[in-house]
Amino acid sequence: MRIGTSMSTKRLDEVCVNEYKIPLIVMMENAILSAIKHLDMDLYDKYIVVSGVGNNGGDGLGIARQLKARGKDVKVFVVGSMEKITPCSKTNLDILKAMNISCRTLDIKGENINILEELKTSIKNSDVLVDCIFGTGLEREVKGVFKDIINIINTNKNLVYSIDVPSGINATTGEILGVCIKADKTISFEFYKRGFLKYETKEYIGDVVVEHVGIPEHIIKKYDDNEYITSIDFVKGNIKSKNKFSFKNNFGKVTIFAGSKGFSGAAFIASEAAIKSGSGLVTLVCDEDIQDIISSKVSEGMTANYKEENRINKLIETSSAIGFGCGMGDNKLTLERLEYVLNKSNCPMIIDADGLNVLKNNINILKKCENRIIITPHLGEMSRLTGKSISYIKENRLDVAKEFAKENNIIVLLKGYETIITDGNILYINPTGNSAMANGGMGDCLLGMITSFIGQGLEIFNAVVCAAYIHGYIGDILSKKLYTVNATQIINEIPSIMNEFDIEINL
Ligand SMILES: NC(=O)C1=CN([C@@H]2O[C@H](COP(=O)(O)OP(=O)(O)OC[C@H]3O[C@@H](n4cnc5c(N)ncnc54)[C@H](OP(=O)(O)O)[C@@H]3O)[C@@H](O)[C@H]2O)[C@@H](O)CC1
Ligand SMILES: Nc1ncnc2c1ncn2[C@@H]1O[C@H](COP(=O)(O)OP(=O)(O)O)[C@@H](O)[C@H]1O
Numbered sequence: 001m002r003i004g005t006s007m008s009t010k011r012l013d014e015v016c017v018n019e020y021k022i023p024l025i026v027m028m029e030n031a032i033l034s035a036i037k038h039l040d041m042d043l044y045d046k047y048i049v050v051s052g053v054g055n056n057g058g059d060g061l062g063i064a065r066q067l068k069a070r071g072k073d074v075k076v077f078v079v080g081s082m083e084k085i086t087p088c089s090k091t092n093l094d095i096l097k098a099m100n101i102s103c104r105t106l107d108i109k110g111e112n113i114n115i116l117e118e119l120k121t122s123i124k125n126s127d128v129l130v131d132c133i134f135g136t137g138l139e140r141e142v143k144g145v146f147k148d149i150i151n152i153i154n155t156n157k158n159l160v161y162s163i164d165v166p167s168g169i170n171a172t173t174g175e176i177l178g179v180c181i182k183a184d185k186t187i188s189f190e191f192y193k194r195g196f197l198k199y200e201t202k203e204y205i206g207d208v209v210v211e212h213v214g215i216p217e218h219i220i221k222k223y224d225d226n227e228y229i230t231s232i233d234f235v236k237g238n239i240k241s242k243n244k245f246s247f248k249n250n251f252g253k254v255t256i257f258a259g260s261k262g263f264s265g266a267a268f269i270a271s272e273a274a275i276k277s278g279s280g281l282v283t284l285v286c287d288e289d290i291q292d293i294i295s296s297k298v299s300e301g302m303t304a305n306y307k308e309e310n311r312i313n314k315l316i317e318t319s320s321a322i323g324f325g326c327g328m329g330d331n332k333l334t335l336e337r338l339e340y341v342l343n344k345s346n347c348p349m350i351i352d353a354d355g356l357n358v359l360k361n362n363i364n365i366l367k368k369c370e371n372r373i374i375i376t377p378h379l380g381e382m383s384r385l386t387g388k389s390i391s392y393i394k395e396n397r398l399d400v401a402k403e404f405a406k407e408n409n410i411i412v413l414l415k416g417y418e419t420i421i422t423d424g425n426i427l428y429i430n431p432t433g434n435s436a437m438a439n440g441g442m443g444d445c446l447l448g449m450i451t452s453f454i455g456q457g458l459e460i461f462n463a464v465v466c467a468a469y470i471h472g473y474i475g476d477i478l479s480k481k482l483y484t485v486n487a488t489q490i491i492n493e494i495p496s497i498m499n500e501f502d503i504e505i506n507l
């Protein structure tokens with residue numbers, strides 16, 4: 001699914017109208033017809049449509065007509081200055097009038113108390129309110145009668161379905177412009193609006209569906225912003241199939257540097273996740289004093305300790321991917337080891353946890369190396385790496401991740417609810433995962449999965465996107481029956497879930 005801003009919508013509209021000669025009223029009717037599919041007409045009979053005078057309002061007026069045509073009871077309220085009504089909205093308003101569908105008009109300068117009372121009563125006597133006051137055209141504070149109406153809808157609410165965006169939100173930034181409709185469902189067009197990704201907007205947008213307005217795919221592709229929400233089909237199209245002639249060397253040889261005294265669990269989880277994700281050969285490199293305990297747990301993996309210099313050098317040179325950092329300790333030794341591995345290797349390297357902690361103030365070492373680097377910070381680690389506060393990163397997480405990736409020529413996976421994966425140009429939002437997964441070891445498991453997928457030869461960026469998706473997907477399935485989901489439980493499910501995804505070769 002594509003992510004877009006108000007600008008993307010505007011640009012697409014202009015291209016369609018001016019270059020491809022698709023009249024706006026045609027796109028609007030497509031929007032109307034695709035929206036009404038989501039209005040639960042088999043459940044409800046009484047609808048109120050509240051429209052503004054922009055094109056979002058025009059969508060609403062057309063929706064009212066289509067509902068009426070399907071035998072529904074519809075009341076329409078139009079708010080705004082009639083001299084500003086857009087041509088397409090005017091056309092739809094004229095049709096409603098010709099059909100004798102009554103429209104109550106609230107003029108921004110007039111005395112509206114009676115009509116506002118009428119709106120309250122109508123809300124009480126209806127099943128669903130369709131909100132079409134503002135769409136992607138809203139950019140400034142909502143005041144006056146618009147504010148009154150939105151407050152009335154929120155306080156007297158029955159079911160509210162917002163068209164394109166909940167009225168009151170800036171579709172690009174997610175800023176709430178004073179007041180905003182709290183929708184139960186948002187039926188958005190063409191793009192999942194970038195503003196919806198801001199954590200604070202979740203209480204306004206409800207369930208979001210994205211519908212098409214009839215713009216040909218190749219046009220959208222040409223003008224999209226390279227920002228997407230990962231779909232299950234994308235993941236299925238990228239997972240490598242095990243064909244009957246495969247042997248272990250076809251599935252990559254990966255090395256994981258992880259663990260230290262007291263943190264052997266991190267090393268175990270990361271290695272085990274790589275094994276269960278399908279790697280041909282997995283070797284864990286750790287301190288000698290935890291090697292035995294890990295060897296006894298990771299029966300299908302190999303282990304090496306830092307004293308075995310020749311062996312480590314060989315591993316580094318021959319690995320198809322290297323994971324680094326979980327449970328290693330935030331200390332000088334870890335930094336030295338990171339620099340050593342970076343210097344000696346040229347395969348993709350995935351850095352997490354203490355590998356990231358030691359990069360703070362040393363980020364330049366990444367610029368000197370030739371490896372493709374993937375970092376997987378959570379908000380705290382991202383804050384330490386960038387020097388920006390957690391609250392700032394939370395507010396601007398897409399842009400912070402994108403800028404940091406671009407600046408350092410790396411792939412950033414910023415963890416949390418709706419994990420971000422970006423190389424500074426393309427950005428994917430991961431829709432899977434949940435708070436039952438917020439416990440120790442989950443990140444180690446993700447590192448193991450990413451290392452394994454890259455080591456198996458998936459295109460590097462896509463491998464990161466797929467690993468994040470499957471990691472969260474398993475978490476979502478398990479959380480349906482478990483209050484808390486831990487990394488070992490995720491790891492146990494990887495092979496069976498991978499089998500589900502393993503439908504075609506796409507390398
Ligand atoms: N390709 C697609 O996806 C398609 C999208 N379509 C639809 O078009 C929608 C975008 O339509 P749009 O550009 O006309 O903007 P919209 O949101 O209706 O708002 C503009 C109106 O609001 C007013 N206004 C603004 N701020 C205000 C404030 N604070 N307080 C008060 N008033 C304020 C503004 O007034 P003005 O700023 O001029 O004073 C103007 O009257 C989009 O969301 C989708 O639903 C489809 O129909 C076709 C294909
Ligand atoms: N609320 C949430 N929604 C979605 N995913 C989550 C949520 N909380 C945690 N996760 C996922 O769980 C993993 C936790 O990783 P991390 O914070 O590094 O944990 P740890 O360091 O304890 O292993 C990440 O992949 C993260 O995206």
Ligand SMILES: [K+]
Pocket residue numbers: 056131132133134135162163164165166167
């Ligand atoms: K709206």
